[in-house]
Amino acid sequence: MRPWRPSDLEPFAALNADPRVMEHFPAPLSREESDAFAAASAEAITRRGWGRWALEVAETGEFIGFTGLHRPTFEAPFLPAVEIAWRLSRPSWGKGYATEAATAALDAAFDRLGLEEVVSFTAAVNLRSRAVMERLGMTRDPAEDFDHPALPPGHRLRRHVLFRLPAARRRERRDPAGR
Ligand SMILES: CC(C)(COP(=O)(O)OP(=O)(O)OC[C@H]1O[C@@H](n2cnc3c(N)ncnc32)[C@H](O)[C@@H]1OP(=O)(O)O)[C@@H](O)C(=O)NCCC(=O)NCCS
Numbered sequence: 001m002r003p004w005r006p007s008d009l010e011p012f013a014a015l016n017a018d019p020r021v022m023e024h025f026p027a028p029l030s031r032e033e034s035d036a037f038a039a040a041s042a043e044a045i046t047r048r049g050w051g052r053w054a055l056e057v058a059e060t061g062e063f064i065g066f067t068g069l070h071r072p073t074f075e076a077p078f079l080p081a082v083e084i085a086w087r088l089s090r091p092s093w094g095k096g097y098a099t100e101a102a103t104a105a106l107d108a109a110f111d112r113l114g115l116e117e118v119v120s121f122t123a124a125v126n127l128r129s130r131a132v133m134e135r136l137g138m139t140r141d142p143a144e145d146f147d148h149p150a151l152p153p154g155h156r157l158r159r160h161v162l163f164r165l166p167a168a169r170r171r172e173r174r175d176p177a178g179r
Helices: 006-016 031-047 097-112 128-137 167-174
Strands: 052-056 063-070 081-088 117-123 160-165
Touching: 006 031, 006 063, 006 081, 031 052, 031 063, 052 097, 063 097, 081 097, 097 117, 097 128, 097 167, 117 128, 128 160, 160 167
Parallel strands: 081 117
Antiparallel strands: 052 063, 063 081, 117 160
């Protein structure tokens, strides 16, 4: 993970326009929307030192998307909180990159920022994203499932699942003996 560069904008727009990458979002993003998302992510990192970082393959330097931490701005019972999020280009799925990068983002959240908890959420039908949350040791209480307020009743993506990872559980996973 690294800060954003101007050269990321074109490949980021391409993955945000890919219907398979955006299957679990209301719609693919236009070039302007994609650029605005990258700019907002970059601005947050510059302002406070953390956020949704650009993601590249270590061996090749190829830009493949983003992973990182974000403060959601909508209204929900579990907010305010810091969420962990990811979006990778289709050819880079199935290689463990999202989980590897998210693990580094959790290190930043707990070790550097000292957060007490990180949450993650996604449309209930987004099984690939839910699998990343589970691989990270995050857990879901179905009682906390929620309807995303930006989506109308009956929308296929409205129902969302919430996963949590408290700092104490993260410590246990890293050092089961409690040393
Ligand atoms: C969600 C998303 C990031 C998941 O990507 P992913 O590549 O499936 O996730 P991971 O990085 O955890 O990789 C796990 C996969 O890599 C495989 N893999 C291969 N080599 C691996 C390695 N060295 N280490 C770990 N996993 C490896 C695993 O077997 C698994 O494959 P499988 O799903 O076919 O069983 C991706 O599908 C995506 O960007 N989706 C679109 C955007 C989106 O929905 N974002 C979330 C919105 S909330």
